[in-house]
Amino acid sequence: MKFLHTSDWHIGRTLNGFSLLEEQKYAFEQILSLAKQNQVDGIIIAGDLYERAVPSAESVITFNQMLREMNIIEKFPIYMISGNHDGAKRLSYAKDWLDYNNLHLRTSLEEAFIPVETKETQIFLLPFFDPMDARIYFSNQGLDEEDTKQIKTIDDAMTLVISKMKSQFNNKKNQVLVTHFAVSPHKEEIVLTSETPSKVGGLSTLNVSQFADFDYVALGHIHTRLASPSDKVQYSGSPVKFNTKEASTQKGIFVVEIKEKMLNSNFLPLQVKTDLVVLEEEWEQLISRDFYERQPLNKAWFAITIKNFDRTKLVGQNLRAQLQKIYGTIIELDYQFEKKQLTRSRSQDIETLDNVEILSSFYKFTTGETLDDVQTAIIESTFNELEGEK
Template sequence: MKFLHTADWHIGKELGAYSLLEQQQTAFEQMLTIAQDEQVDAVLLAGDLYDRSIPPVAAVEALEQMLRRMNLEANLPIFAVSGNHDGPTRLGAGKEWREENQLYMKTTLAEAFEPVVFGDVQVFMLPFIDPLEARVYYQIDNESNELRTINDVMARVIPDMEAQFLPDKRHILVTHYYVSGTQNADYDLTSETTSKVGGLKSIDVNQFNGFDYVALGHLHLREASPSTTVQYAGSPIKFNTKEAQSQKGVYIVDVTETGVTSKWVPLVPKKDLILLEGTFEELTDPTFYQNYERMGANLFSIKLTKPAHVADLRRQLSDIYGEIVEIQYQQNANTLAFDEQNLIAQEEKSDQDLIGEFYEQVTQTSLSAGQAAIIDETLTRLQGKED
């Protein structure tokens, strides 16, 4: 059987004040064409369909149209999970009638233990959950130290999924997490979210050894894939300047009696995101800017390498380049190094750690286990709050 693996559509996302919906629509059209040309049997959609838990109306209408065209018009089954950006309750609405049309949208932990038999494959779908949700599902007292980290959770959840394995089937998992392994050990694995509420840090790829293929979402670059069978498809378009040099696309996953293989199929952006760096004088020199397709052909992110005391600077640059999504100013090297060190240090700490440090500074005592549990629960509920 053959599958198209995609993830992180983030419908409704903006780059600066610029709407990316047109680019997202173009990427979808290409994905649908690839699926039909490759004659795939189904689509694996690994979370973050929306960019926020309460998406704008235009985003809801766009996603519903995409799912309708892919599932109802092109007759492609879809196996999807909610990601950390999605509102799982809203995304999971209409479950019964959707599944009648083979559109499987799993948004709760309980549903991870309800695999779908699809030809010679069992498809498991594990949505993004946090340790608190796992403790509630497994009825673990909040004072207990059980299932406090996401690796603890996976050590419990994955064997429970594997207990559902049918021996005569291949086993595919669709999920949405930050997974690390030997293949991406030297790669910059900055997570799509910096929040680590409840210990939401990286998961060891070896947790997934029982599956034949794991379709991952969450990190936006395919280079972040921890192995050849546990892979990130990445986002279908470029969402920020860190992704500007990367190639976007989808994986075509071929499941046979002898094993699982995959191939990368690139997507061609309607408007590419181009990074430019230089002084104002260099950027406004025709011998420089005439090297680029401009005025609506591409999006530009510009970094000025030295201060420019120019009236209407953005307007002047926009008159030359067209759509500019951001203008940055290069910082002093010492300041930049200091900021980066502090940013790294802060990102390594969870919200719970930061609150604990503040509490200790104010009271000169550490949080008790009960207080830490209350903070953990409160932060998790705030993070997932939809209304």
């Protein structure tokens, strides 16, 4: 079986207030082309279909149109689940009718145990859920109260879930799991020297070893494929860049083929419609013709940090307006203060930093090192989860 693996479409998302809808549509058209070129047997979307639990009417129409093109017009079977951003209950509307046309959507834990069966493959669709959902489900299944109480972390719940899935395994077929969680790579597991062992990512993170019995695990939740624990258990990442930290990241999808338990997985890149350019320069540089004429003026989105910013020299000037006149769309404008101002401004600045920035400053302060992309992605997804609507 050959399929296309994508995730985290987040239809309706904005980047600093700028709609990403055109970017998302552009990525979608490429995904559909790649599905056709590669003659895949199905398309997997591993959760976070929408940005919000109650998506706007425009988002609903856009996503519906994408599903129509893939499933009704091009006849691709679709395998998809709700993520933590999706409103599982609302999304479940009309699910039974979708199944008639090989559009398989699962939005609750209890639906995860009966796989979609193709000739060669069993596809288990496990939507995002939390330990409390698992307590309720297994308690209804007759698990006794003491054992139910032992389900504290998502890892505890997953052990039970996968054990139950395995009872459905048909050994003549391959098993694919589609799910939506933070999964940490086994190799990076850290046991602290203190008496309490601890895992990277904490209580809401799963260990990759949970998934050993599947031939492929198509993950969603973390927006970069670089956070993938292994080739068999991997994130496709989002098809679109959702923030300026991803400016230099290559987005894409996986085309995965499983033949007699052999896995062949290829990452295929997606092009952006509008480039995202990050500039960190001093003010004089930013407004010098020699510098800016080398930039894709009025064609890209610019995220600009003014280095060694000295308020006193630029008093009364509308900096954003000046930059917009030169560059076009400025989606982010930051200021890096001169060192002499740093002490004074630190306590003020913390008010304007987001959680990830605060944590990454703290990390740098305590370890002297900078967070890498994977670490940043895990932290971001954890904050998203904490703040997100379920």
